[in-house]
Amino acid sequence: MNSADQPLLKLKNITKRFKSLTAVNGINLEVSAGEKLVIIGPSGSGKSTLLRAINLLEEIEEGAIIFEGREVGYVMSKGKRHLGHPRAISALRAEIGMVFQHFHLFPHMTVLGNVMEGPLTVQGKSADEARSIATDMLVKVGLSDKRDVFPATLSGGQKQRVAIARALAMRPKLMLFDEPTSALDPELVGEVFDTIHTLADEGMTMIIVTHHMGFARELADRVIFMESGNFLAQGTPEELFSAGQDNERIRGFLNRLL
C-alpha cells in the first residue's frame, strides 16, 4: 500500500487555532520517505504547533493528516470531528518519534530504562528484548557507558542524545525534532547535531525545527520558512537562502540569525 511515489506524510489544509489566534493556518505539506525537512521561522510562527499537530499532541480544527496513505487521528461522528480512539492515536505516535527542546527524559528511570520504556510498555516486548534494543540505540548515540546512571547527572547534550535514543527505540518511520539544540550550551550543540546527522545518513525521514542555519544548510533537502502560521517560502537550502535575500521578511530573519 505504500507505493514508492506516495509521500510518507501528507498534511492537507491543517489549521490550528488557540481561541482567536490562528497558530497554524491552512498548511499543506508532503514529506516523502527519506526526506530531511527543516522548518525555520521567527518565534511564535507556529513551528512547534505544526510538529505537535502531526503526532496529535495538538488537536487541529481543520484539515487532514495522511500518514502512509491513510488518514489518521480524527473521526467524524454526528457531523463533528473528534480525536480518534486513544489506541489508534497511540499507535500513530508510536510510529512517529519526537524530540523536544527540553528533552523531557523520565527522571525516575535510568538512561537504559528511559530508552527501554517504549519497547517495553508500548510495544509489549520482553525485558530482555527491550534491553537489547535500548543497548543498541545507546551505542548508536554514543552513550552506552551511561546506561545505568540517572538523567539528572547527564550534560544537556547527553540528555538530548538519550532522548533521541528513546525515540529511536520505537523504530519510528518519521522523526520530529523541535529545536533539539536550543536548550544546549553552544559547545554541546555539535554532539547532538552529529547524532542527528548520523540518523539522516541512515535514511531516516525527519522534520527539524531549528534556528541553526548552518545545520539547515548542511542537512536539509528542503527548507521551509514559516511565519504567522503560514509557509512563506520553501526550497532547497541554496534556493531559500539565496532567493530569501529577495524576500524582505526572510532576509530580516536570516540576518538576525547569522
Add this chain to the structure above:
Amino acid sequence: MALLFLWALSGPCLAAIDYDGLFRQSSDLMAQGDLGGALDLLGKVPPPAAGEEAGAFVSSRMQAARILAAQKEPDKAVAACREVLKLFPDNSEARNFVAALEQQLKPGWHTVLSDTLRFLPSLAKGALMTLLLVLCTMLVSPLGGLLIALGRISTVRPVSGFCWFIIWFFRGTPLLLQLFFIYYGLPSLGITLAPFTAAVIGLGLNYSAYLGEIIRGAIQSIDHGQMEAAKAIGMTYGQAMRRVIVPQTYKRLMPPVGNEFIALIKDTALVSTIAMVELMRAADQLFNTYFNITALALAAVIYLVLTTIFTFIFEKIEYRAGIYEQR
C-alpha cells in the same frame, strides 16, 4: 474510781488492766508529744485469751500502727497490724492499713512498674488493634486517594464532579461524625457493620479524601512535558500515568503523606467511640477501673513509640524515593 471498780471485778488472780485509762493515758502522752511512751503503754495490752473480748487489743495495735506510720516506720506499723491479723485474718481495717503501708514501703518507681506490668497486657492488646487499624487504613487510603485524584483530574465531568464531592464532604465534616454515621446511622438504612469494618471504612474514606487531594496536587505538579514525552513514544494516558507520572510523585508525596499517617495513628483514638477496643479505649477502661493515671501515661508512651517508629520509617522511604535525584 473506774480503776478501783475494774480491780474489784477482775479479782485477785490476775491484775486486770484498765483499758479505758490506758487509752486515755496514751492519748495524753501523744498529746504531749511522747509517742514512745504512748507506744509502750499500748504495747502492754495483751492478746485476748480464748473467748475474751478482743476490742481493746485490736484498738491498741491499730492505734500503735497509726503512731508508727506517723513516725515514718511503716515496717513496724505493718508488724503491729500483723499481730491483729494473726488472730483476726479478716479484720478489714488491719488489712487495708497493711495494703496502704505496703504501697509506702515500696519505692515510687516500683509502684509504677507493678502498675505497668498489670496494665500492659490489655494496653498491648489495644495497641495491636490500633496498629491493625492504622495498617488497614494505610493500605486502603493510598489506593482510594489515587482513584479520587485520577477521577478529580479526569475530563469526564460526572467522574470529576463525584470525586470533588467525596473530597468536599469527607474533608469538610468531622471524622467523629463520619464514624457515628457509618456505625450508628447506617443500620437505620439496613446496613449493619461490625465495629472494625465500620472503623476501617470510616478511616479509609476520610484518609482517601485527604490523600486524594494531596495526590492530585502532586500529579499536577509534574512537568507537563513528561506526559507529552510519554505520549510521544506511544503511551496511552493510562500507561503514562502508571509508568511515568505517578511514580514521579512518590518523592513529593512522602512528606505530606507521612504527616497524614502520623495524624492517622492519633485519629484512630476516635474509633473508641464506636465500640472498638483499641489503645485509647483500653487505657480509658483501665483508668475508669483503677482510677490510676499510669494507664493513661502508658497509652501516651505507646502512641509516642508508634508515631516515632512511623516517622522514622517514612523518613527512610522518603530518602529512597528521592534517590534518583541525587545519584
